[in-house]
Amino acid sequence: MQRSHSSAGISRRTVIKATVAGALFAATGFGLARTPGARADTPVEKIFRGGPVVTVEEGQPLAEAVAVGGGRILAVGPEAEIMALAAPGTEIVELNGATLLPGFIDGHGHFMNAPQIVSWVNVSGPPVGPVTSIEDIVTTIRAFMDERRPAPGEWVIGYGYDPTVLSDGRELTRDDLDPHFPDHPIMLIHVSNHGCVLNSAGFALNGIDENTPTPEGGVILRKEGSNEPAGLLMETAFLPIFGNMPKPDTETLLGLLGAAQEIYTSRGVTTAQEGATHKPDLEFLLRAADEGHLVIDVVSLPIVFDVPALVREYAPDFRGGTMELPDTAAQSFGRYRNRLKLAGIKMVLDGSPQGKTAFWTEPLLTGGPEGEEDHVGAPVVPPEMVTAAVAEFVDKGIQVFAHANGDAAIDMIIDALRAAGVTAADGRRDVVIHSQFVRSDQLDAYAELGMTPSFFTGHTFFWGDVHVENTGPERAAFISPMAAAYERGLRCSNHSDFSVTPIDPFLMMQTAILRRSRSGVVLGPDQRVDALTALRSLTIDAAWQIFEEDTKGSIAPGKLADLVIVDRNPLEIDPEEMLELQVIETFKEGASVYRRSA
Template identity: 45%
Template sequence: MRRPTAFAALLLALTAPVAAQETTLYRGGPIVTMDGDTPQTVEAVVTEGDRIAFVGSEKEARKVAGDNAAVRDLKGATMLPGFIDAHSHFTVATQMAGGLDLRAAPTPPADIPALQAAIRAHIAARAMPPGQWAIVWQYDQEALAEKRHITRAELDAVAADRPILVLHVSLHGAVANSAALAAAGIDEATPVPPGGIMPRDAAGRLNGVLLEKAMFLMLAKMPQPTAEQKLAALDAAQDAYFAEGYTHAQDGATLPPDIAFLSSDAARQRLRIDLALLPFSTGLDALLAQPDLSFGTYTDHVKLQGIKFVLDGSVQARTGFFTRDYARGSPEGTHPWHGQPVLSEADFVAQAKKAHDRGWQLFVHANGDAAIDMAIRGFDALGIKAADDRRPVVIHSQFQRRDQLPAYARIGVGPAYFSNHAWYWADVHRTNFPAEVVDFISPLRSARAAGLTPSNHSDFSVTPLDTRFMLWTSMARVSPTGVVSGADERLGAYEALQALTTGPAWQAFEEDRKGRIKPGLLADFVILDKNPLTTPVEQIRNIRVVATIKEAKMVWQAPLR
C-alpha cells in the first residue's frame, strides 16, 4: 500500500469532513498575517461564520474555539490572507472558450508560417463551418521570428471563407483578415478614429492591423457569447482565479453588456469570488443618467468599483505615449514616433470630472511617461489631494519617471504596477529605450520609499494569473535572457506579498475588510505548500497553491498527485 505524500496528506487534512459547526481552528503551520510593516507569524487562527474571530497562540485559540470547533491541520503548509487581484480582465476568462489560445499551445508559434498552421489546425480540429469566426488569443508579434505583424493577406491565405481575428496579447490591437474587415464594415474609405492606427500596405490597402481605438470598430462586430454561454463559463473563470489563491478579482474595463450580465440575478447566484467591476469610460454618460447607482458597495459578491479611463496604449505594441521617441519607430515603421494619447487630455478631464463629482473612484490606464503626465495634470485639474482620500489608481504606471513619484504622493495615487513586464517584454523594451529607462519600469521599491501604497497585477489575459510568478518577477526582475531590469527596484518577499494583499486592499477601499489575517476581517485565506518568506528567490515561482478559502468555505483545492 502506497503511503500518502506530504502534499496528499495535507489535502486530506484540509478537506476532511466536518460537522456543521461555524467555528474552525487553523493550526499546524506558519500563518503569516500581513498585519503590519514587518512579517508577523502566528500559531493559530479561529474563524466564526465568515469572519476571523481570533489570531494568536494555539493555546489561546483552542480556548476561543471551544471543544466543538472543526480543526484544520496545515501540516506545515503556510497560510496567508487571500490574494487580491489589483488589475485583470475577468470577463476575458469567460470569453476565451472556443478560441485558439496561443500561450496554451505545447509549442507556441515561432514564426508566421507556424502561426498560420496553428490557425488552420484549430479550424480543422473544431470542424468549423464556413462563415464561423475564428478567434485567436495571446498573439504577440515580438515572439515571432519576423518581428512584425501577420497581415490581412497572410490570414486570407489561411482561410478566406470565414472571419479570422487575431487578438494582440496586450488587448490593445488585433489583426483581421478580409472577411473580418468586411463583417465589421471596415474598408479603405473608413476614417481612422482619433487615437487609432490602421496601417496600410505599399499599395495603400489596409493590411488588417487595427490598433487602439481602431480595434473598437472590430470589437463592436465580434460575435459575443450568449448569457447562457457566459453562465456556463463563469464557474471555470472563478476556478482559474481561485486556483491561484485569489479571493477577490477585478474586471478592468467592463462594457455595458458585461455589467448587465455580471450584476444579473443569475450571475450573482453563481459568483463566489468578490468581483470589482470598472465600467469603461465610453459608457459613462449612461451610468451618470442613473441617479441612484451605487459604487463601492457589494451586492452579494459583485460591486461597481470605479470608472476606467485609457490614456495610451501598449508599450510592447509601440502605442504607449512617451516624451521620448521609440528607437524602432511607430507600428507602421515611421520615424520619429513617441506614441499618441488614446483620449485627448481635454476629454479626459471633462469626463473624469463627471465621475469625480459623483464621488466615483478614478482608474486610469497610463503606460508611457507622457500618459502619466496627462493623468497627473488631470488629477490636479480636479483638485485631488492625498488628504481627500479619493485614491485614484493609475493602472500599470509602467514607464514612470522618478520625478513623477512626488506628484503621486501629493495627489494620493495608488500605483498598480506590472512587474511581469520585466520577464515578458523588458528585452523588447530595450530595443526601443535606454537601459536607465527600462530599469525603472514598475518602480515598486521607489514607490514605497515615496510613501505610496502600490499593488502588483497580472493584467490577465495579458500575462497569466500565476500569483507566485508575480511574486518572483517583483523580486527577481529578470528577463529570459538573464538581464535584470533595475536591481535596486527588487522587492523582498514580504514587500512582494504586500503588493498582492494589503496594497490592492487599500486601493479598493477594503483594507478593513480583507488583505490581512486579523479579527473582524473576512476569513479569506490561501494555503501554500511553502513559506515565501523563507523560500529562496529562485524557487518562489515553484511554490504551489494547496487550497483557497473564501469566507471560511473551501472554494478550491489542488488535485491529489
C-alpha cells in the same frame, strides 16, 4: 468589526445627499448592506493549523493558527490558544507544512475576458502555455477538441499564438492545420491580439482567398510562389475577422462563469477586477451577481466612455452635461451587493508601451509603430475632457482609476487632479493603473495628491527586452518602480492585466523581486523589492487601494476569511522557484471555493 465598504475617506464629500430618486444605478439596488460582521458568540467553524500563517500584518507577520467562523477570521495566534477555541463541530484544517496566506487581490485585470478565454484553447509558449513547436499546437488543439467536442462547423478559437517560441523557426500555416482539423474553422489569435492564423475552413467562412487584396496597413501572408493566403493575418487584415468574431450569448457566458472564476481561485485570488466595464458587461455582471453566480468578489470599474449611457439608463430624469453625474452617484460605488461592487470610474489616457501607443514626453529611440521619427505616442482622450471629467468625479466623490503607461499620460492625470484641488489629505486614493513609465518627480506628485500606482512588473519579463530597445536602458530601468514608490510611502498594487498576462500571483511576485527579462537582463536592480513587499502589493496594499483594507488583504481578527493554502512559503523559497508554487485550496469567506485535485 463592522463589515463596511462605505466610501469613508473616499473624498472631501463623504456626506452625500440622500435624495435617491434619480440615483445612478439606484434601480439596481446598489448600496444594500451585506452580512453583518461576526459577533463574539460566532461559532468557530474551522481552525487552520500545522503550517506557517503569513498574516501580512505589520505587528504579527507570522502566526501558527487561525480560527474562522461566520465567514470571518475570529482569532489568529499560537496554536494552543487557537485550538482552545475549538468546539464540537469545528473542522480542523491541517496545513501539513503548507502555508496559509490571505487571498490575493487582483490589482487590475479584465474579469470579463475570463468567461471568453475558458472557452478557448491556450496555444501560448511557456510560461503561459505548453507550446514550443507546431506539433505542440496540433496536439494541444486536438486534446482541447477531444475534451470539448465542438460540433462540426463550430469555431475553435485559440489564444497566445507566438511564432517566436516555435522551434520550427517559421509561421504556422493552414497546411499544418488542415489535415488534422478539416471540419472546424480554427482561429489562433496572435499573442499581440493584432492578428491570427486561420485554417482553410476559417478562411472560407471569412471569404478570404487568393483574390483578396492585402489592405493598407495589414498583412496577409501568402504561400510561396502563390497568392493563396498561407494562414497569418495581421493588423488591418485581421480587423474585419475580429469584428465578425462569434460572440457567446448571455446564457452561454453565465454557464462559463464557474470555469471563469476557477482561473482566479486556482491561483488563490479571491477578489477579481473587471477593470474596464462597458455597459453591456455591467448589465451581465449585475445579472450574474443577482442570480448567485459569483463565488469570489468582483470589483467593477465602469469605463468613462459609457458613463453618459449609464446615466441615461439609470438616472433618466437627470439633466446635465455630457460627463456630469447626479449628486447621488457615489452611493452606487464602494459597496458590494451579491459579490459585485463598483469601485470607481476607469479612464483610459494612452495605449501600450510595447505597441508604442503609450504617451511619453520623450521620443522612442526606435521610432513609431510604422517607423515614424520623433514618436512620443499620443493621448487617447483630449486633456480638456480629462480635466472636466476628473473635476466632476472629484466633486461627486468617486474614485478615479486612470490607465496611464507613458509619463506624458501620467502628467495628464496629475494635472487634472491638481486642477480639481485634490490633496493627499482628501484620502481619495486615485489609482494610476500601470504607471509603467512614471518619472521620479511624478512619484512625488502621487504622494502630494494622495494618488497610488498599480504597477505591472510582469512587463520586465514579458516585454523587458523590447522596452530597453525602445526607450533606452535608463527609462527601462525605472519601469514599474516599486521600490521607489514604497520609499516615498506610497502603497502600491501589482497586477497581471489579465488576460494580457495570466492570473498568477507568483509570477507577479517573482517579476517584482527579480525584474529580469526573457533574455536575462535585470531592469533596474535598485527597483527590486523583497518578497514581503511583493506580497503586500498583491494583498494588503491592493486591498487598501480599493478601500477594503479593513476587511481584506491580511489575516487578522474581524477580516473576511479569504484565505489560500500554498504548498510552500513564498517568503522563504528561492525566487527562482516561485513559479513552481502550487495552490492547494482557496477559501472565500471561510468556504472552500477551489481544491487542487489529488
